[in-house]
Amino acid sequence: MVACYQGFMDIVFLLAGCPHLDVNWQDKEGNTALMIASQAGHITITNYLLNYFSGIDIERRNVHGFTALMKAGMQGKTDCVRALMLAGADMNATDPGRGFTPQQWAQFTGRFETFCLMRKLLARPCPVQFSDRYKPEWPKLKELVAKANEPKNCLEKLCETIRSTLTINFPRDPEEDGPLDHMVRMTTAISSPFVATGCRTICPSSPPCVGKRRFTVQEILRKQKSPTMKASAKEYTKQQKLFQNSHLVMVPKKKERRASLPPMTSPSKHGTAASSRRGSLMPLSMMKWSSVQPGIVVPKVRIFKAPTPTYEPERIRRKSSAKRSSNFLELPQWRYKELKEERKKAEEEEKRKAEEAERERAAKLAAKRKS
Template structure:
């Protein structure tokens, strides 16, 4: 039984951070992206725990058969490993790709967020809590509105008549001001400005391309499909629309086309003659879908019985064996590409040839000596 290979090229590229190799391997149809090494780590687990965010995003977006919930021998998923190592960017990418945030490991029973707290990765735990509170980034969808939703409410409040107590309190507030540092409010002005400057329809950012599915933005807990799967669905929808249009055109052609059927008693070639009004043939109409009228009239000329052609050949003798054709080697034929040889292999082959040549010369010299010794003994 062959020994199992520990790591594939994709796993090594994800571990070392070779982005170009990961991109090139995505074009290979025989790559198993969910392959596990002896520790049970997949390419996604390796890239996310190493903190390679570019490779992690490429695996999530361009490898269609990627399994987000694959576990290693310790029962950790890619989200758990990224949380333990404090890889904040990878945690965000995995959560927005649909990784299960409620999954627990079999040993301690901790979720990914609990593992982040247990290992002291408080920034990662805070980010996960923020994503759980706001699971869908609305600035990436087409439904995002540029207007600040609280603007109308604040304008209506400012337009209301103020009482005497409110005027006095405003005077005191304007007279005694204390500058304290406060965090930006939730859905406040700063939050709204960040959304505007990072949205698809932003007037401040020149967008050169759009997302593949702007109607379905990424969301925590929602499975995000790869680019190939999304394009495949779009092509299926487009072909379905085209098929509907084709069936409508075929139905119109079917309703408009009629064919005259000739009686069997008459000559079949009569269908090629010009149609006369005095003919007493039995006429019937039938519907057709695609072929025009003249082609279907010609089809009646075909004979009713087809005589097959039989070829008779002499049987070979019992001792007959077919000659084996010698195929010309592709190495001599210059029309085919040859596998390039590495320099160290060429040096190795040259050394081997030199050693074989030296052995051959040594054997020839020994044979000559043996012949001389035999000649001397014969003379004596």
């Protein structure tokens, strides 16, 4: 909850791999992590909670009877409202106090941009370009081309010229199903080269839709898992037991092989087979990509036999800061610090001389008294 409130994305990604985490846990006011993230407007965390935390309850209510969609609509967080609506949040849910729906709460609190977004999504609830059956051809193109190629007489040409000259074009919203709308759909479709090279869809036959419950990635993969994949997983676990105490060394190849699509799990940082835990299924948009050469390097793995239990690695003693070699760089000494150290040394020298003079004077007095 604290990570969702503060916007700590890395913490949320790490907690996705924790099996003992209850994502629907509520605080004293009844708010869940999804409510906190959507109310704060952290769209990346909201999408990650909806897509990668299995068993998340979108319709969980707090003590006031508000859902996550209501709280996001009250605060005017349009991106979070869109994500919750496409994840299947109930638009007809009402609170026990005023009995308002999320759309009515957005209108009541003056969030007119969010209210208009809800109306647009309800008018067109399903983004058809996210389906594998989408065709990028513009249906109105043939009709407009045929209309433009029709023969016109002189009177019609004159009227069209006068109308185009005297017409004042005011700024307005894009035309419904117009060329701009079609361009946006075509460039954001899963078959578009802009999207196909950057991500991989696991359910292209079932695009998100308003009012339809959307499953998480783990649930979809669990349903799509075939018996052959289960058998390969068993073979992998057997091989993993054989090399449980082995040491892995990552050796990159001279010629880098680039994969068009990255795997769902990333290799371990330290390269040990014992630490091969399941990744948090971080979305591909969160991974670090190379803008020049996209993809990942496929490394070569060498396996060595583990050392004996009595083996102790050689300890390399670090050189003390007092005995520094001339090969190492030293911190720069500022002028004011040098003057300060010189002044301190001069004061210590004067103090030492004064103590020696005092001792000599005391010795002379003692010698006179004895004589």
